[in-house]
Amino acid sequence: MNKTININLANLFFHIDEDAYRKLDTYLKAIKQSLNNGPGSDEIISDIEGRIAELFQEKIKNEQQVITKTDVEDVIAVMGQPEDYRVDEEIFEDEEASASKSKTKKLYRDTDNKYIGGISAGMAHYLGINPWWVRLLWVVLTLATFSGFIVIYILLLFLIPEAKTTSQKLDMRGESINISNIERTVKESFNSVTDKVKNADYNKASGKFKTGIQAFFDAIGTIFNFIFKSIGKIIGVFFILIGGAVVIGTFIGLFTAGFTDAFVINNTPIYSIVNSTSAPIWLISLLTFFAVAIPFFFLLYLGLKIVVSNLKSIGTIAKITLFGVWLAAIIGLTIVGIKEATANMYKGSVNKTEVLNFTQPLDTLYISTRTSKNYDRPENFRINGMTFTLDENGKKLLLDNDFIFDIVRSNDDIARIKIQKVSQGSSFDEARDRAKTIEYNYQVLDNKVVLDNFLMLDPKSKIRDQEVNITLYIPKGVIIKFDYDADTHNIGWHTSYKEEIYRSEVKDYTWVMNKQGVLDCLDCPSEDIIEEEADEFEKETKLSVDEEGVNIKINGNESSLNIKIDENGARIEASKN
Structure with missing residues (x-):
């Protein structure tokens, strides 16, 4: 049973x-011996170890897997034997090392031959063309798209990695990453640096053309840099305008709302009618200002930093303090919001049933509704679907038309009225207490019941979805008629009557309460008459569709109407019979 050893290869740990x-170990020592401590041998060994580590990573599937002798032999087969790939100066003079094999290229930035970022040189290696063609293409595309390709170039600077290591440079050129190529690439780089030192004057003379070209691209780079800075300044000014406008506008608006009488009408703070919590409006305004203004202040500050290069920092303490204030404001508004939501969580009601005392025998009952005269006051205003008004004595009121009435059968011969008042609150008890404050009235005149189609609230009770449900219990056999101006739109679903009649049409007919608790219509058109009218209409109306179009003919008692629709449009002809 072999022991397992932990090794560090190119800063990667393996179990072997x-x-x-x-x-x-024998393989790596043989490579070092073959290199004989020549120029760049340390970098060659480092790149070879990095390549071996990459091959090992391709073989293992998890961190606990152990590298076996077979795995090492496979890697050596890929990398080659040291004695087979020993490279000397004579080989460097050939066009290609015989050990090089074609390999799929990878896209890197060639920073060794760069003018700006090495993108063109890297793409030239990838495409196998001269880099000047790529650079020319960039210039043409940039001019054709009005500098739009500059954005793409910047993105590529971040997206395309730089060829830093020898392995990456070989990948960029599509050469196999083995001992021979790694050694050759490192020695070429080493010799290139040595030659530049020895032949500085020669390079200076031979590089004049390249220097001129580089100056040209430097000029273009300067222009692009100016464009980018100008765009940055415009963005900075935009940030300043937006941030400043929001901060100033929020301050003025919330200061006006929280510390003045902007929301006070008829000596009544409207905010207190809607607000469910006890938090004063100035506190809500202050919290809202900090929650909104602080982020936009930082946007304003960012814009100033972009426009003014030497702008002094506001300091870490100030930044942390502002962030803490903003966080406290968010927490405070969240607490207020939760309290506001829970204030309407429960619904409670109070009920009262009274006998309707008529001065005449109840053979026929007339039902009417009335609207508050206070709706017509010029000082009224609407708030949350309600009307804020003052009565004749100057008392402040909230009027609402959330009112429904039902007509059902009484269990005896006594007519009754049930008044149910409903409201919301943070608990059932609070909801019921608030429902008790609802004011609703009705009136009995002879054999008529006059129902208010509105309810009245004290503004101190706040708006809590208050409503009133009225139920009239009518004995069997009583005839029911509605006044002409009665609002029957508010008849509830517990009232049963003919399905063919709309609620707005109920007042046009006479009804009687039957023993099943359903209102029978005494003067509604019979079904036979309705069917006869429908048949007559069908006889008088003829519809024909053919290849010439659609023809509709309607014959009346005194006139007829002919409608024809075809490819030329629609034509209407009327004639007297």
């Missing part, structure tokens, strides 16, 4: 058995 480790 003892036999595999001995073979790998």
